[in-house]
Amino acid sequence: MDFQFDLFINAVIAGLLLGGFYAAVTVGVSISFGMLDIVNIAHPAFIILGSYIAYFFSANFGVDPIIVSIIALPVFYALGYAIYELYYQSFERRGQESLRGLAFFFGLLFVIEVSLILVFGVDYRYVDAIYIGPTLHLGNFDFPLRMLVPCVTSLIVFGGLQLFVTRTFTGRAIMAVSQDQLALQLMAANPIRIKRIAFGISIATAALAGALLVIIQPVEPSVGREYIGRVFAICVLGGLGSMPGSLVAAMLLGVMESITSTFYGPSWAPAVSFGFLLLTLAFRPAGLFGR
Amino acid sequence: MSALLHVNNISKRFGGFVALDQIELEVHEGERLGLIGPNGSGKSTLVNCICGTLQNEEGQVYFDGAPMNGLAAHQRTHRGVARSFQLPRPFHSLNLVDNIRVPMLYTVHKRTGPLHADTVDARCIELLRLVGLDHKARQMPRDLTQVEMRKLELARAVAAEPKLLIADESMAGLSHSEIDDILSLLMRLNERGITIILIEHIMSAVMKFSQRLAVLVSGKKVADGKPDDVVRNPEVVRAYLGQ
Amino acid sequence: MSTLKFTLICAFVGAGVWFGGHLFGIGYLFFAGYTILQFIVLSSAWNILGGYCGYVNFGSAAFFALGAYTTVFFYKFYPLPIPVLIVLGAVVSGIVGLGMGYLTLRLRGAFFAIATLAMAVVLQTLVVNWDYVGGSRGAYIVRTESVPVFGFALEYIEYLFLLMMVLAIVSLVASRSIARSQLGFGFATIRDDELAAEASGVPTLRLKLIATTISGALMGMAGAPFPYYIGYLQPASAFGLEYGVNSIAMPIIGGTTSWVGPLIGAILLGSLQQLATVTIPSAVNLLIVGLLLVTFVVIAPNGIVGLVQERLRAWRAK
Numbered sequence: 001m002d003f004q005f006d007l008f009i010n011a012v013i014a015g016l017l018l019g020g021f022y023a024a025v026t027v028g029v030s031i032s033f034g035m036l037d038i039v040n041i042a043h044p045a046f047i048i049l050g051s052y053i054a055y056f057f058s059a060n061f062g063v064d065p066i067i068v069s070i071i072a073l074p075v076f077y078a079l080g081y082a083i084y085e086l087y088y089q090s091f092e093r094r095g096q097e098s099l100r101g102l103a104f105f106f107g108l109l110f111v112i113e114v115s116l117i118l119v120f121g122v123d124y125r126y127v128d129a130i131y132i133g134p135t136l137h138l139g140n141f142d143f144p145l146r147m148l149v150p151c152v153t154s155l156i157v158f159g160g161l162q163l164f165v166t167r168t169f170t171g172r173a174i175m176a177v178s179q180d181q182l183a184l185q186l187m188a189a190n191p192i193r194i195k196r197i198a199f200g201i202s203i204a205t206a207a208l209a210g211a212l213l214v215i216i217q218p219v220e221p222s223v224g225r226e227y228i229g230r231v232f233a234i235c236v237l238g239g240l241g242s243m244p245g246s247l248v249a250a251m252l253l254g255v256m257e258s259i260t261s262t263f264y265g266p267s268w269a270p271a272v273s274f275g276f277l278l279l280t281l282a283f284r285p286a287g288l289f290g291r
Numbered sequence: 292m293s294a295l296l297h298v299n300n301i302s303k304r305f306g307g308f309v310a311l312d313q314i315e316l317e318v319h320e321g322e323r324l325g326l327i328g329p330n331g332s333g334k335s336t337l338v339n340c341i342c343g344t345l346q347n348e349e350g351q352v353y354f355d356g357a358p359m360n361g362l363a364a365h366q367r368t369h370r371g372v373a374r375s376f377q378l379p380r381p382f383h384s385l386n387l388v389d390n391i392r393v394p395m396l397y398t399v400h401k402r403t404g405p406l407h408a409d410t411v412d413a414r415c416i417e418l419l420r421l422v423g424l425d426h427k428a429r430q431m432p433r434d435l436t437q438v439e440m441r442k443l444e445l446a447r448a449v450a451a452e453p454k455l456l457i458a459d460e461s462m463a464g465l466s467h468s469e470i471d472d473i474l475s476l477l478m479r480l481n482e483r484g485i486t487i488i489l490i491e492h493i494m495s496a497v498m499k500f501s502q503r504l505a506v507l508v509s510g511k512k513v514a515d516g517k518p519d520d521v522v523r524n525p526e527v528v529r530a531y532l533g534q
Numbered sequence: 535m536s537t538l539k540f541t542l543i544c545a546f547v548g549a550g551v552w553f554g555g556h557l558f559g560i561g562y563l564f565f566a567g568y569t570i571l572q573f574i575v576l577s578s579a580w581n582i583l584g585g586y587c588g589y590v591n592f593g594s595a596a597f598f599a600l601g602a603y604t605t606v607f608f609y610k611f612y613p614l615p616i617p618v619l620i621v622l623g624a625v626v627s628g629i630v631g632l633g634m635g636y637l638t639l640r641l642r643g644a645f646f647a648i649a650t651l652a653m654a655v656v657l658q659t660l661v662v663n664w665d666y667v668g669g670s671r672g673a674y675i676v677r678t679e680s681v682p683v684f685g686f687a688l689e690y691i692e693y694l695f696l697l698m699m700v701l702a703i704v705s706l707v708a709s710r711s712i713a714r715s716q717l718g719f720g721f722a723t724i725r726d727d728e729l730a731a732e733a734s735g736v737p738t739l740r741l742k743l744i745a746t747t748i749s750g751a752l753m754g755m756a757g758a759p760f761p762y763y764i765g766y767l768q769p770a771s772a773f774g775l776e777y778g779v780n781s782i783a784m785p786i787i788g789g790t791t792s793w794v795g796p797l798i799g800a801i802l803l804g805s806l807q808q809l810a811t812v813t814i815p816s817a818v819n820l821l822i823v824g825l826l827l828v829t830f831v832v833i834a835p836n837g838i839v840g841l842v843q844e845r846l847r848a849w850r851a852k
Contacts, residue, residue, distance in 0.1 A: 001719065033644075037644075039644040039648070041592075041647075041648070041651070047616065069789075090831070090832045098588055098590070098643045098644065099584065099588050099590055099643075099725075099790070100586075100786075100835055101829050102590045102643075102644070102647050102781055103590065103786055103827060104828060104831045104832065104833045106590075106592065106779070106782060106823075106827070107783070107824050107827035107828035107831060108824075108828060109825070110775075110779055110820065110821075110824035110827070111821060111824040111825055114817050114818075114820050114821040114824060115821060116818050117817045118815075118818065137616060178667070188624065201762075222747065225655075226655075228648075228651055229651065229652050229655055230713050232648045232651075232652075233652070236645075265665055266660065266672075267659070267662060268663065269660035270659050271655070271656050271660070272653050272658075274651075274652040274653075274655040274656045274659075275652075275656050277648070277652040278637070278649060278652050278653060280637075281637065281638050281641060281645055281648075282637035282638065285641050285645065310840040320705060342733065343732075344729065344732070345731070361734055362739075363732065363734075363739070364729075364732040364733055365731075365732045365735045365736055365738065366736050366737075367733075368732075368734065368735040369735055374733055376729075376730065376733070379727060380727045381726075381727070381730070382722065382723050382726040382727060382730065382731075383726050384722055384725070384726050384791070385722065385723075385726065389719075391738065392719075393719070393723050393731070393735075394735050396716060396719070396736040397720065397734060397735040397736045397737075398734065398735030399827045401735065447730075447734065448733075450734075451734060467848075494762070
């Protein structure tokens with residue numbers, strides 16, 4: 001049974017690498033949903049948008065996709081900033097964010113996805129980079145670089161954001177706004193401005209996550225919808241607002257998906273994350289580490 | 292005399308934060324109890340646990356002799372506990388009469404059986420008259436002033452024909468005359484036989500109104516007795532002056 | 535106007551439309567009209583949970599597809615008459631709605647919405663992997679040339695149109711009756727302020743479960759005849775994008791606060807899309823729906839009904 005064991009270990013490794021990547025995908029929603037209480041189900045669409053931007057500049061100008069996304073960061077940040085402003089003026093201020101806010105983001109998800117279909121078509125797109133292809137072999141175990149690089153990058157980003165949120169004033173203000181808006185106002189910080197910054201950061205992470213995504217797998221516009229379940233499953237499982245929690249949850253989900261995919265076939269993979277989400281919501285909505 | 296409400300050693304935690312620590316409290320029928328404490332001391336959490344919006348982790352809440360742990364908020368309202376919210380929460384898409392109609396249809400009907408539509412209407416208008424809002428009966432909550440919203444909030448709670456009414460900071464931000472307005476309303480309700488727990492920061496109102504005073508500090512009850520005695524209690528003084 | 539009168543008027547209008555198409559032999563009316571009627575059912579159904587209670591359901595396609603696949607499932611045993619299949623579809627979707635509601639309605643509206651999305655994907659994955667109902671290859675449904683109804687031989691599409699017309703009338707009557715009943719009153723309190731509703735004695739969980747069950751059942755009913763309409767059912771078409779987005783866009787654009795909104799939204803958007811299908815690619819079609827949804831949600835939150843009401847109020851105030 002050596003063969004099975006190796007297969008299993010490799011599935012777990014692939015799952016952990018995938019999980020690391022999922023952490024980058026989720027951190028944006030951790031911020032918008034976990035801390036700002038905004039159900040931005042369009043977040044995966046922004047990620048796919050990031051993927052296509054990375055693909056476009058990488059395919060046409062030969063720039064490394066991760067570099068492209070870093071350049072795109074400020075654009076996405078501004079986009080997030082503007083979208084929050086619209087969201088706040090139209091819904092949050094009037095207390096109608098539940099129905100209308102959700103419908104708004106749903107519409108946005110749609111518009112982005114269909115626009116991408118119109119511009120790029122439904123063919124799968126992929127990028128080329130020096131680390132796509134080679135695999136690191138350690139003994140019997142494989143570490144494909146096209147998964148290792150995104151995983152490492154995403155952990156760096158994740159770590160950076162965690163530091164930002166715990167060590168800087170703005171970061172701590174973002175944590176505070178999720179818990180007590182009034183207290184924040186008494187601290188003479190404008191909660192709306194803080195939320196704008198936070199949402200901007202959230203969307204900016206999508207740019208990076210998108211580049212990492214297109215490195216790991218070929219993308220086409222509807223791929224975003226698979227990620228909705230994953231992203232919210234990880235957020236809820238990890239406990240809303242807990243970034244370390246979502247990292248653990250991301251790893252867990254990555255491993256579960258990888259094992260399911262390896263032993264039962266990839267067509268069951270979407271059911272894993274969405275099924276997990278349903279179970280968590282039904283039985284332990286506070287997540288593993290919830291407040 | 293057995294208590295109408297008996298909060299028996301209840302505790303409530305939020306993650307690592309202890310909001311209520313073994314609270315023991317009794318309220319007798321017809322009594323006017325004042326509940327005070329600094330911000331964050333757990334007053335709202337206590338109200339939420341009594342009313343069922345939150346469930347306490349330890350201990351038991353007894354109402355009219357029967358345990359209430361596990362009961363949903365609407366079931367507790369059916370049993371006779373009603374509350375007004377700190378920040379008024381009217382039903383925005385319904386006019387005032389309809390706002391009052393909700394507890395009447397869903398709580399009173401449950402107890403007494405369905406009433407004729409005209410009877411319900413008449414009772415709703417009467418309640419609005421009691422709080423002085425009958426002239427705005429067909430208007431919408433957004434057309435009300437601050438103090439009128441507070442009155443609507445109280446009227447809606449009273450519409451459930453409760454035995455116990457918990458008024459949660461109904462007077463914050465109001466002027467002197469408006470405070471007196473609400474206070475006299477609460478007195479009239481008490482005269483009708485409704486037991487009242489008044490949660491307030493405005494000491495003058497609390498002292499005028501309460502027959503008994505309980506003080507919460509950091510989730511613990513530190514005093515419980517006659518108002519004049521309680522305000523002289525050194526721990527209470529420290530809690531408020533130390534703020 | 536009493537419910538009976540309303541039902542009769544609807545039946546009269548519906549019968550008129552049907553006879554008009556039948557007499558003048560306008561086949562296209564039946565094909566295109568079927569989709570619009572379907573959307574009337576879906577939007578009205580969505581609105582009972584979404585507009586009345588304030589709980590957004592992103593998984594309408596799943597309930598619709600459940601109805602469709604229930605039909606396929608029974609078809610493989612023995613082809614039952616469609617009215618029976620409609621009832622079965624309603625039962626299956628209603629039960630799933632109840633179950634899902636029970637699991638998630640104790641949580642906030644946002645979690646419920648996400649759960650509905652999750653459920654849609656899980657169901658789609660299950661169906662894709664279930665060979666008995668065709669899996670990803672799809673399933674063929676054979677229709678007869680004509681159907682005998684009350685002694686008359688109807689063309690198949692006319693028969694389907696008739697059935698869907700009945701369903702549309704049922705859903706309109708249902709949503710109108712609910713809106714004017716105590717149940718609807720309770721729904722409104724849940725939408726306005728669930729916490730205050732609970733505190734006032736409204737059994738919110740029970741009412742929400744009723745809403746989810748009715749909503750799910752109606753959507754399942756809409757889906758049951760679909761395999762017969764389309765002839766060849768694939769998961770991609772049953773769980774398709776258009777159902778999800780349209781069942782949200784139509785009530786919101788029409789107006790969520792009354793039963794009329796979904797009707798207006800379905801007729802308007804449905805007709806627009808039918809016209810557009812022949813002129814522009816379907817992707818652009820859906821893009822326009824998405825843009826309209828976002829625009830209306832931001833600018834006209836109460837939809838067309840809301841705009842008309844505002845106009846009337848302003849005109850009356852003069």
